[in-house]
Amino acid sequence: MAESGRAARGGTRVLGRALSFSEPSPALEIGGGGRTAAEVRVLVINTGGTIGMVPRSEGLAPEANKLAGALAKIPILHDATYAKETKLYSRLALGDDSLVLPLSKENKRIIYTIIELSPLLDSANMTPADWGKIAKCLETNYEKHDGFVILHGTDTMAYTASALSFMCENLGKTIILTGSQVPIYELRNDGRSNLLGSLLIAGQFVIPEVCLYFYNKLYRGNRVTKVDAESFNAFSSPNLPPLANAEVDITINWETVWRSNTTKKFEVHTNMNCNVGLLRIFPGITTAAVKAFLQSPVEGVVLETYGSGNAPNNQDLLEELKKATDRNIVILNCTQCLRGSVSLVYATGKTLMDAGVIPGADMTPEAALAKLAYVLGKPQLSLAEKRKMLNENLRGEITVVPIGTRITLKDSKFIQGISKYLCISRKEELEAVRDALTPALACAAAKTGDLDALKALQNMGGNLSSGDYDGRTPLHVASCEGNLELVTYLLESGATVYAKDRFGATPLMNAIKFRYDLKVLFGKGEARCEK
Numbered sequence: 341m342a343e344s345g346r347a348a349r350g351g352t353r354v355l356g357r358a359l360s361f362s363e364p365s366p367a368l369e370i371g372g373g374g375r376t377a378a379e380v381r382v383l384v385i386n387t388g389g390t391i392g393m394v395p396r397s398e399g400l401a402p403e404a405n406k407l408a409g410a411l412a413k414i415p416i417l418h419d420a421t422y423a424k425e426t427k428l429y430s431r432l433a434l435g436d437d438s439l440v441l442p443l444s445k446e447n448k449r450i451i452y453t454i455i456e457l458s459p460l461l462d463s464a465n466m467t468p469a470d471w472g473k474i475a476k477c478l479e480t481n482y483e484k485h486d487g488f489v490i491l492h493g494t495d496t497m498a499y500t501a502s503a504l505s506f507m508c509e510n511l512g513k514t515i516i517l518t519g520s521q522v523p524i525y526e527l528r529n530d531g532r533s534n535l536l537g538s539l540l541i542a543g544q545f546v547i548p549e550v551c552l553y554f555y556n557k558l559y560r561g562n563r564v565t566k567v568d569a570e571s572f573n574a575f576s577s578p579n580l581p582p583l584a585n586a587e588v589d590i591t592i593n594w595e596t597v598w599r600s601n602t603t604k605k606f607e608v609h610t611n612m613n614c615n616v617g618l619l620r621i622f623p624g625i626t627t628a629a630v631k632a633f634l635q636s637p638v639e640g641v642v643l644e645t646y647g648s649g650n651a652p653n654n655q656d657l658l659e660e661l662k663k664a665t666d667r668n669i670v671i672l673n674c675t676q677c678l679r680g681s682v683s684l685v686y687a688t689g690k691t692l693m694d695a696g697v698i699p700g701a702d703m704t705p706e707a708a709l710a711k712l713a714y715v716l717g718k719p720q721l722s723l724a725e726k727r728k729m730l731n732e733n734l735r736g737e738i739t740v741v742p743i744g745t746r747i748t749l750k751d752s753k754f755i756q757g758i759s760k761y762l763c764i765s766r767k768e769e770l771e772a773v774r775d776a777l778t779p780a781l782a783c784a785a786a787k788t789g790d791l792d793a794l795k796a797l798q799n800m801g802g803n804l805s806s807g808d809y810d811g812r813t814p815l816h817v818a819s820c821e822g823n824l825e826l827v828t829y830l831l832e833s834g835a836t837v838y839a840k841d842r843f844g845a846t847p848l849m850n851a852i853k854f855r856y857d858l859k860v861l862f863g864k865g866e867a868r869c870e871k
């Protein structure tokens with residue numbers, strides 16, 4: 341490493357003032373097009389998995405304290421010259437576990453710090469207690485970083501991603517799980533590109549979800565399942581298209597990104613109920629086997645049924661399920677099919693509902709199990725409240741068909757007028773016009789306090805979190821204006837308080853600059869206002 345982190349610790353002054361982790365780093369260099377490049381901070385939590393494994397006599401196993409040193413020697417993953425020339429280590433009081441990427445196409449410098457959990461695990465050995473460790477690590481480091489990457493084995497990555505999606509409550513930053521099929525230390529491997537893609541997305545885009553990045557695609561974490569043990573293309577998200585594609589450019593599918601409508605502070609819920617399980621129906625399954633499975637201490641079961649949620653119309657078996665739900669055991673119905681949803685088209689599915697089984701829509705079994713563990717781990721809730729929560733879409737884990745209130749692009753008089761003038765009619769072109777105009781129109785509406793205009797733009801599918809040419813979002817503008825009604829509406833619509841404009845300023849910093857009372861303006865999420 342060009343400038344030793346250890347040697348440089350302690351000297352944290354730059355431009356005549358001390359830097360704290362929560363302040364934006366100063367713009368330090370001239371990037372492409374003469375613009376200044378901003379530094380962002382990403383935390384990498386290494387939990388183990390093939391990505392950091394080495395061959396041992398008993399087979400591949402994780403090796404502790406090796407990753408950061410190895411990555412420091414890979415130029416696409418560490419720019420030693422930049423670190424030296426900008427005195428990165430002394431300036432930010434970094435240790436040898438921190439590295440910096442070369443300048444990104446988007447003109448950002450992503451500085452990442454690797455924390456290793458101990459012991460590093462093959463993900464086959466992961467338990468809910470390990471999910472809790474990861475969640476706590478995220479909570480402790482939340483305010484100090486712009487985004488998070490979790491290195492994890494692929495075998496149970498879909499389970500951990502699902503679990504973390506529920507455990508992370510009121511999430512406002514990007515969390516990405518990734519790993520590889522071949523160790524990053526091998527000549528030909530998928531670890532480098534998976535890590536690089538994850539860092540670039542976590543550092544540059546606010547996608548407030550627990551995601552999974554693999555083989556050039558970013559998925560919603562609770563929608564994926566591992567489908568291939570040998571291909572680099574190991575994951576599939578059968579019921580939801582990717583959130584982003586990293587091709588020549590990184591394209592974010594903003595319409596698919598989940599936005600929670602809460603202004604509460606980020607926190608993690610680590611009390612997962614472990615008395616849950618997966619029971620896969622198969623031809624000839626005996627009532628005795630089902631009865632044995634449903635005995636104490638089991639409190640929740642994901643029943644993996646056929647097709648659109650069907651189980652045999654075996655009266656004894658249905659009776660056992662009914663007896664279990666009468667004993668307050670919660671049973672969630674998911675399909676064994678890779679794609680599609682549980683529905684009530686067949687009598688064989690309807691009888692399960694009559695036995696008190698909850699339809700799990702198009703949830704993956706991994707997501708359903710994690711959701712059960714999460715909901716049943718909330719002792720303050722009544723059984724009715726838990727059942728209600730299981731039916732709800734908590735983190736985008738199920739597909740909810742919108743009930744016809746949305747104005748389509750073609751219904752909008754404004755877009756109609758423009759498209760007529762420009763002679764366009766294709767959906768993609770209309771969307772491109774909408775996406776190009778939304779930031780400017782929404783910022784103008786935020787300036788003038790026009791809530792109806794903001795609502796209309798949102799109804800057309802416009803992304804109210806998108807920034808204008810300076811990266812300024814409607815929330816930046818409404819914060820500058822101190823407009824409580826608009827700020828509340830935007831936050832409840834999922835606008836992020838962490839969006840940074842070209843100058844590195846967030847809406848919170850704008851509100852502080854204009855001396856507004858943050859607790860009044862940003863509601864209950866006081867800790868989110870600390871920045």
Ligand SMILES: NC(=O)C[C@H](N)C(=O)O
Nearest residue numbers: 389390462463493494495
């Ligand atoms: N590719 C992998 O990471 C598989 C490994 N067994 C794990 O899940 O930790």
